[in-house]
Amino acid sequence: MRRSSLRTWLLLVSVLFAVLTVGGISLTTYIVVSDGMVSVARERVDQFVGVSQNIVELQVRAVEGELGEDASGSSALSEIAGRLDLIYTGRTSSEPQLAIYDSELELVWASSEEALVEGAVPGREQALHQNEVVRVSREDVNPLRGLLGPAVLPMQIVHLHVGLPAGEVGVMDVTYVPEREEQVIDAIRTPMTVLAVSAMSIMVIMMQASMGWVLKLIDDLRRAAESVDAGQLNVHLPDEAEHEIGDLARALNGLIDRLRRKSEAQTRFIADASHELATPVAGIRGYTNILRAWGADDQEVRNEAIDAIDRESRRMARLCSDLLALVRDERALTFTNVRFDLNARCRQTLAAAATRYMSKGLEFVGPDEGQLIMVGDPDRIEDAVAILVDNAAKYTRAGMVSLKTRRRRDMVMIEVADTGEGIPQQDIQSIFERFYRSDISRSEKTGFGLGLPIARAIIDAAGGSIEVESTVGVGSVFTIKLPRGRV
Numbered sequence: 001m002r003r004s005s006l007r008t009w010l011l012l013v014s015v016l017f018a019v020l021t022v023g024g025i026s027l028t029t030y031i032v033v034s035d036g037m038v039s040v041a042r043e044r045v046d047q048f049v050g051v052s053q054n055i056v057e058l059q060v061r062a063v064e065g066e067l068g069e070d071a072s073g074s075s076a077l078s079e080i081a082g083r084l085d086l087i088y089t090g091r092t093s094s095e096p097q098l099a100i101y102d103s104e105l106e107l108v109w110a111s112s113e114e115a116l117v118e119g120a121v122p123g124r125e126q127a128l129h130q131n132e133v134v135r136v137s138r139e140d141v142n143p144l145r146g147l148l149g150p151a152v153l154p155m156q157i158v159h160l161h162v163g164l165p166a167g168e169v170g171v172m173d174v175t176y177v178p179e180r181e182e183q184v185i186d187a188i189r190t191p192m193t194v195l196a197v198s199a200m201s202i203m204v205i206m207m208q209a210s211m212g213w214v215l216k217l218i219d220d221l222r223r224a225a226e227s228v229d230a231g232q233l234n235v236h237l238p239d240e241a242e243h244e245i246g247d248l249a250r251a252l253n254g255l256i257d258r259l260r261r262k263s264e265a266q267t268r269f270i271a272d273a274s275h276e277l278a279t280p281v282a283g284i285r286g287y288t289n290i291l292r293a294w295g296a297d298d299q300e301v302r303n304e305a306i307d308a309i310d311r312e313s314r315r316m317a318r319l320c321s322d323l324l325a326l327v328r329d330e331r332a333l334t335f336t337n338v339r340f341d342l343n344a345r346c347r348q349t350l351a352a353a354a355t356r357y358m359s360k361g362l363e364f365v366g367p368d369e370g371q372l373i374m375v376g377d378p379d380r381i382e383d384a385v386a387i388l389v390d391n392a393a394k395y396t397r398a399g400m401v402s403l404k405t406r407r408r409r410d411m412v413m414i415e416v417a418d419t420g421e422g423i424p425q426q427d428i429q430s431i432f433e434r435f436y437r438s439d440i441s442r443s444e445k446t447g448f449g450l451g452l453p454i455a456r457a458i459i460d461a462a463g464g465s466i467e468v469e470s471t472v473g474v475g476s477v478f479t480i481k482l483p484r485g486r487v
């Protein structure tokens with residue numbers, strides 16, 4: 001997804017989120033308020049019902065007292081109607097209205113036109129015949145109408161049984177259109193809308209601001225990645241922040257650092273390798289010229305030149321094979337896993353070195369006769385051990401080269417010690433770098449500084465480690481630790 005479309009998408013999500021949240025809260029509030037208002041309306045009707053019932057009963061008694069034996073029929077009813085007229089005149093339509101019907105459900109009296117509810121006959125009959133209080137709430141209005149326009153609450157109707165003069169019965173209707181309650185809802189609608197719209201806008205603005213901030217950080221990361229892609233490895237992302245994007249920036253900085261170090265090491269490696277190859281090539285060319293100029297006449301010069309060319313070409317061949325070994329070990333291409341006796345291999349390595357360095361008169365001490373079985377690649381491990389033994393012999397003028405092996409839990413240790421010139425403390429960190437040779441050993445002309453990097457690459461690939469301890473003038477101890485494998 002492109003950045004701009006991500007922004008649009010986030011805007012849409014934040015607007016939707018704000019509308020849903022604020023809309024949901026407003027709707028719930030409205031429903032709670034309108035429900036509350038309906039209850040208020042019902043209570044109001046109930047109070048009015050109680051009072052009106054008493055008033056009607058009092059008037060009936062009074063008419064019965066006044067008319068005595070004649071307190072029946074239409075004259076008594078019109079007397080009651082007259083009395084109620086006096087009591088209820090002047091009621092506004094925002095107050096409950098009253099209507100009284102006789103036993104035939106004929107209207108006796110109504111406080112106003114609004115008290116005459118159509119279609120309420122079943123309720124009246126139920127109240128009349130079963131002597132029940134029948135409450136009806138006219139639910140034919142949409143309860144959510146008040147959200148968008150003037151509120152409309154259901155009309156409240158109560159039918160109840162009343163006694164009329166001379167033992168007659170009738171029905172009283174109490175009708176209430178909850179206008180006051182509707183006004184309350186109308187009054188809160190505007191502030192609620194303003195509040196909802198403000199809350200939504202604030203929410204969207206805050207979400208956009210925080211998204212913008214996050215996107216800006218991501219944008220920085222993207223630009224850094226593009227620079228790295230373009231080969232610029234000196235970028236450093238701001239990584240001081242303690243949040244997740246700070247963590248990401250720190251991880252990327254680490255990655256860029258590693259890439260830079262690798263690229264620098266590669267450049268150095270190519271330069272060093274070319275330099276090392278150029279030296280024997282220059283030697284060969286020099287001696288070829290000598291051969292061409294004097295080789296035909298001078299036997300001695302010819303032999304010397306041929307020897308030198310042979311020496312230099314061997315040196316070149318060895319360098320090439322070392323470089324190849326290094327590249328191969330880095331890729332860890334051919335690593336077999338077989339069961340073998342490490343001690344036997346070590347003894348072979350030591351014997352080969354003893355033959356090579358016989359002229360130096362060193363003492364070579366190998367591991368005891370017993371076996372040390374492990375699982376790994378015997379040839380590669382032997383290569384690594386041979387490099388250490390070769391160094392020990394090469395950098396020791398007199399004394400001893402010893403090779404010990406031992407087992408510790410699921411690891412094996414191979415220790416190559418010598419009584420040689422030792423390695424200065426400041427060089428110990430660097431001797432595993434390619435082409436590095438310490439100043440002391442530069443007098444020893446045969447090396448390239450590739451042995452230890454090759455040994456480390458082999459041991460790393462086998463899941464082990466190499467450590468070194470050395471004292472100048474006393475000697476060095478190189479220790480290889482390897483997993484013993486499942487024997």
Ligand SMILES: Nc1ncnc2c1ncn2[C@@H]1O[C@H](COP(=O)(O)OP(=O)(O)OP(=O)(O)O)[C@@H](O)[C@H]1O
Binds near residue numbers: 391392438452
């Ligand atoms: N046993 C040792 N005693 C003293 N110095 C050592 C010993 N082993 C390694 N070094 C130092 O570490 C350097 C690097 O060793 P490494 O085996 O990588 O290269 P090299 O022996 O110089 O050349 P190459 O092994 O490529 O022929 C050596 O030049 C030497 O200075």
Ligand SMILES: [Mg+2]
Binds near residue numbers: 390
């Ligand atoms: Mg070496």
